[in-house]
Amino acid sequence: MNMGMVFALMGAALATALPGIGSAWGVGIAGQAAAGVVSEDPDQFAKVLLLQLLPGTQGIYGLLVAFITLSNIGILGGDPVKDTATGMLYLFACLPIALVGLISAYHQGRTSVASIGLIAKKPDQFGKAMLFPAMVETYAILALLISILSVSGI
Amino acid sequence: MSDLDYIYAVARIRVKEKSLLSDDDIRRMSGMENSREILGFLSDRGWGDGSPEEDGSRMLETEERKTADLMKELKADPEIFRVLSYPRLYHNLKAGIRELCSADPPDHLYYDIEGFGREEVRRILRDKDYGALPDHMRKTAQRALETMLRTQDGQKCDLIIDRGCLDACEKAGRESGIPLLADYEESTVAVTNIKIAVRAQKTGKDLKFLKEALCPCRTLNTDILAAAAVSGEASLRDYLTNHGFAEAAEALKDSPSAFERWCDNRIIDAILPQKRNSVSAGPLIAYYLARENEIRMVRILLTAKANGFSEEDIRKRIRKMYG
Secondary structure, eight states: OOHHHHHHHHHHHHHHHHHHHHHHHHHHHHHHHHHHHHHHOGGGHHHHHHHHHGGGHHHHHHHHHHHHHHHHBTSSSBOOOOSHHHHHHHHHHHHHHHHHHHHHHHHHHHHHHHHHHHHHHOGGGHHHHHHHHHHHHHHHHHHHHHHHHHHHHO | OOGGGGHHHHHHHHHHHTTSOOHHHHHHHHTSSSHHHHHHHHHHTTOSOSOTTOOHHHHHHHHHHHHHHHHHHTTOOHHHHHHHTHHHHHHHHHHHHHHHTOSSOOGGGOOOOTTSSHHHHHHHHHHTOGGGSOHHHHHHHHHHHHHHHHHOOHHHHHHHHHHHHHHHHHHHHHHSOOHHHHHHHHHHHHHHHHHHHHHHHHHTOOHHHHHHHOOOOSSOOHHHHHHHHHHOHHHHHHHHHHTTOHHHHHHHHHOHHHHHHHHHHHHHHHHGGGGGOOSSSHHHHHHHHHHHHHHHHHHHHHHHHHTTOOHHHHHHTOOOOOO
16 A cells, blocks of 8 residues: 555544534534423423534535545545545645634534523523524535535545 | 533423523513402413412412422523522521521421532531531621521621522532533622622721621632722712712612612523523523522512502613513
8 A cells, every 4th residue: 555545544544533522622612402391391492403413514425425425536436546646645635624623613512502501591592592503504514515615626 | 420411401491491581471470450460460470380279388388499400300400409598598597596596497498409408508617516507608607607506696607608609509510510600690790799789888888897707709709899988879889880880879879679680681681591502501501590589589479469569660660671
């Protein structure tokens, strides 16, 4: 196996691992807040569940980019990477979603916790409460787009 | 515990905050005919144990117990509530010394505190077993009891205990590492210092008394406050106006009840920002203090109604609520 393949696989691994870590953290803390609200007011289950799930999307985005990468580098399909430069290209193409996914999931988790607190006090403000963590999602989507376009263009 | 360990607890507290009494609720209760009507209103809001023969004091005891049980259930850092319980511990110490040195035992004056109730306090004081007391209380208890036995001066004894309590609260808040607790204890000590200075000025106490009673804190220079109190009400008001307590000076000029109301409202103002905090122990502490505040407010209302106060008189005593 050449170094190019190592770098390409490293890109796929980072795209899966870093947003996955961020999502696990974000969904975890939002879940704690959601459990707190539901233990006092079970009627809010559906609303707080949606807010809990929002930081989980980064993990899915990372998985998607990793899947496309593996399909291009000869693991799940495509031609194997033959040189170091191409491997580095895959690594750098995966970095936007890897890094932005990690950081945005962390912050989206915290914003979801705050929004769950808002639902706890004012259940009728669900629409507004959803918007705050959804704003953070924008940057994860931008990073996902760049990673997909880059990986597909190599 | 880290701030993030409180996420579950804070979310529960957010739901609980919805059932706190608001300013409107208090105003509504103040306009009710009698204490029975107030108890009915509170019972509809879920207060008490639901039994029809429940009286006011039992309902308030039930509510205090509910708050304490909730805090235990939320597994908040016990250190926080240990610090907040200092005034009650020192109150029991005061009651114990009075009982020991008095022919008429005032047993109803004790707070029911696990491990520091009437029996424990009486035993410790009787045996002079100061080592069984918390560290912060030992010297104060010894000094207060010896002073009381030697002089039978209840006022002097209270002064020693009150000062010991303020010192302990200020130190514990400062060393807790929890910003809200530090701010709350600092506010409490500063407000209590101002109260002491105002009362001392009105009763003509000397500088020696004030220096012994006032507890040094970051917000106030107690030496200058003591000197201002001795110089007269105008000097005291000037000091307060020029050192960030202009509202206190205004309230003082207005009436004693307006000043007392300012003192309590200032404490609530210190905890209000916790309504916007999603993590940390701050919202739990704020909820606990808010519950104490509303229980105190209801007690004022019930007492006022039982003594036939007019609605206008009651409204003058209404404090700001957290809910």
